[in-house]
Amino acid sequence: AQSVTQLDSHVSVSEGTPVLLRCNYSSSYSPSLFWYVQHPNKGLQLLLKYTSAATLVKGINGFEAEFKKSETSFHLTKPSAHMSDAAEYFCVVTERGTDKLIFGTGTRLQVFP
Amino acid sequence: GAVVSQHPSWVICKSGTSVKIECRSLDFQATTMFWYRQFPKQSLMLMATSNEGSKATYEQGVEKDKFLINHASLTLSTLTVTSAHPEDSSFYICSARGQGTETQYFGPGTRLLVL
Numbered sequence: 574a575q576s577v578t579q580l581d582s583h584v585s586v587s588e589g590t591p592v593l594l595r596c597n598y599s600s601s602y603s604p605s606l607f608w609y610v611q612h613p614n615k616g617l618q619l620l621l622k623y624t625s626a627a628t629l630v631k632g633i634n635g636f637e638a639e640f641k642k643s644e645t646s647f648h649l650t651k652p653s654a655h656m657s658d659a660a661e662y663f664c665v666v667t668e669r670g671t672d673k674l675i676f677g678t679g680t681r682l683q684v685f686p
Numbered sequence: 687g688a689v690v691s692q693h694p695s696w697v698i699c700k701s702g703t704s705v706k707i708e709c710r711s712l713d714f715q716a717t718t719m720f721w722y723r724q725f726p727k728q729s730l731m732l733m734a735t736s737n738e739g740s741k742a743t744y745e746q747g748v749e750k751d752k753f754l755i756n757h758a759s760l761t762l763s764t765l766t767v768t769s770a771h772p773e774d775s776s777f778y779i780c781s782a783r784g785q786g787t788e789t790q791y792f793g794p795g796t797r798l799l800v801l
Contacts (some may be wrong), residue, residue: 597763615794615795616779616793617779617781618791667788672788673735674732676729
């Protein structure tokens with residue numbers, strides 16, 4: 574069965590410093606992977622997705638993620654954090670043969686001035 | 687593109703009443719819509735999947751008679767919480783997916799408070 578593990582429940586960075594949000598997945602096949610962001614009391618916004626094309630995926634707002642099959646990882650990065658990046662981030666994998674998204678437990682990103 | 691709306695954005699109701707939440711895909715046809723529930727500071731829990739014109743498929747542990755889902759058109763799905771109780775208070779989020787794609791686009795959510 575597919576699963577997703579977000580290794581950090583909270584990440585705090587200073588504005589202007591790099592962001593790294595870690596995600597590991599478990600899957601017996603090449604999965605589709607997504608990162609979504611959720612701002613307080615809002616729905617989820619798609620940041621980026623990986624669907625077996627280029628392993629380095631660029632998303633919106635300067636975020637990118639690299640699919641590493643050997644490490645079963647799909648970490649989210651951004652070179653320079655902005656205050657507006659403070660939010661909850663979810664790593665998501667699709668369940669093979671179904672329509673379902675399997676969500677990680679989320680990582681709350683705090684950005685300090 | 688790929689905008690999904692929900693209405694209302696928040697609702698307060700008395701225990702025992704029913705509440706209907708609408709989910710609309712504004713600029714694409716959503717052959718499949720999903721309803722999620724999110725408790726404070728937790729991840730999303732899939733409640734049910736609905737395909738246009740078909741009965742919804744509910745996840746294990748979700749009462750289909752309590753959470754009625756209708757997907758009558760390619761742009762609208764509704765979730766009705768029947769005989770709501772305080773424990774139904776939560777943040778309900780829908781998502782929509784077009785034909786031939788796997789990306790789900792999420793609505794802004796509806797916060798339900800049952801008194």
